[in-house]
Amino acid sequence: MSMTDRIMRYEFGYNEQYPAMEPLFPAGANRLFCGDNLALMHQLPSECIDLIYIDPPFFTGRDFNILSEAKVGRSFSDIWDGGMLDYVLWLSIRLAEMKRLLKPNGSIYVHLDWHAVHYIKVEMDKIFGANCFQNELIWHYQTGGASKVRFSRKHDTILWYSRSPKDWKFYGERIKTPRTPKSLHRARNPLGARISQLDTEKNPNDVLILQQMNPMAKERVGYPTQKPEALLEMILLASSDEGDTIADFFCGSGTTPVVAQRLARRWLACDESKTAIDLSIERLACNGRLGIPTPDFTVEVIEFKSY
Numbered sequence: 001m002s003m004t005d006r007i008m009r010y011e012f013g014y015n016e017q018y019p020a021m022e023p024l025f026p027a028g029a030n031r032l033f034c035g036d037n038l039a040l041m042h043q044l045p046s047e048c049i050d051l052i053y054i055d056p057p058f059f060t061g062r063d064f065n066i067l068s069e070a071k072v073g074r075s076f077s078d079i080w081d082g083g084m085l086d087y088v089l090w091l092s093i094r095l096a097e098m099k100r101l102l103k104p105n106g107s108i109y110v111h112l113d114w115h116a117v118h119y120i121k122v123e124m125d126k127i128f129g130a131n132c133f134q135n136e137l138i139w140h141y142q143t144g145g146a147s148k149v150r151f152s153r154k155h156d157t158i159l160w161y162s163r164s165p166k167d168w169k170f171y172g173e174r175i176k177t178p179r180t181p182k183s184l185h186r187a188r189n190p191l192g193a194r195i196s197q198l199d200t201e202k203n204p205n206d207v208l209i210l211q212q213m214n215p216m217a218k219e220r221v222g223y224p225t226q227k228p229e230a231l232l233e234m235i236l237l238a239s240s241d242e243g244d245t246i247a248d249f250f251c252g253s254g255t256t257p258v259v260a261q262r263l264a265r266r267w268l269a270c271d272e273s274k275t276a277i278d279l280s281i282e283r284l285a286c287n288g289r290l291g292i293p294t295p296d297f298t299v300e301v302i303e304f305k306s307y
């Protein structure tokens with residue numbers, strides 16, 4: 001292969017090939033897209049989204065299959081012939097587009113695990129700026145087996161970056177966690193107490209202790225890698241307001257749009273797997289729990305494949 005064959009050119013933002021979508025919600029409804037998220041993002045106007053959450057493939061080297069009674073089939077592949085370099089490039093060009101889409105006080109949460117999070121942290125420092133890094137959230141759970149040959153791997157990592165180094169939304173008070181009995185006991189000591197006894201809750205720290213969905217959980221739809229709604233609820237409550245626009249460009253079974261809809265946010269979601277989109281539609285439209293008689297969203301197919 002010659003050097004020129006290896007040069008790839010990426011264009012950011014929309015151009016003649018990707019006409020702009022204006023406005024963001026032309027039909028007034030929220031939007032679910034089936035197709036490659038890069039092609040979708042190319043068409044979206046800059047600075048239109050308040051909060052992006054993504055849960056992309058983690059570089060696990062595996063294929064993921066859907067496991068439910070009604071549907072059996074391949075959902076998505078996480079095998080990278082070009083190795084880590086290929087994966088990091090693939091995700092980085094998408095992260096750069098996401099930065100363009102965020103409003104000046106917007107935020108992005110990127111959900112990964114030990115396979116690639118350290119590589120992507122470096123890329124995010126370059127793309128968003130190290131001064132826009134806010135948190136490395138550790139989501140600790142206890143499901144799955146225990147390892148006999150190493151410490152059991154029981155956490156995912158979620159990187160939070162703001163678009164601006166000075167201005168972002170954070171409402172810790174909405175997702176307070178209970179104080180431990182020990183710290184409440186200390187609060188009773190009139191000499192050393194720094195908190196009031198009545199202060200039984202505190203703003204959350206960066207370790208989120210939240211169990212994975214159990215196999216019988218009502219929200220489980222059988223999509224591999226499906227994330228718990230409670231996790232998304234925490235993120236949306238912490239970093240967005242009612243009416244804000246939330247985007248998930250790797251939405252899988254639709255966890256983010258389901259939660260966004262319930263919390264009265266506007267949303268945009270995308271996945272290239274038809275199985276994922278079918279499940280998201282079912283979950284959003286037919287889910288009586290949401291109490292929404294008329295589904296407030298459109299489903300669109302994106303034609304182009306970009307890288």
Ligand SMILES: C[S@@+](CC[C@H](N)C(=O)[O-])C[C@H]1O[C@@H](n2cnc3c(N)ncnc32)[C@H](O)[C@@H]1O
Pocket residue numbers: 035036037038055056057075076223224225226227228249250251252253254255256270271272273276
């Ligand atoms: C880890 S799963 C997301 C699971 C989701 N958070 C849930 O709760 O169900 C990653 C998703 O990314 C999708 N995906 C991978 N590459 C994509 C691309 N280029 N454009 C859109 N979706 C993509 C896969 O089809 C898969 O559904």
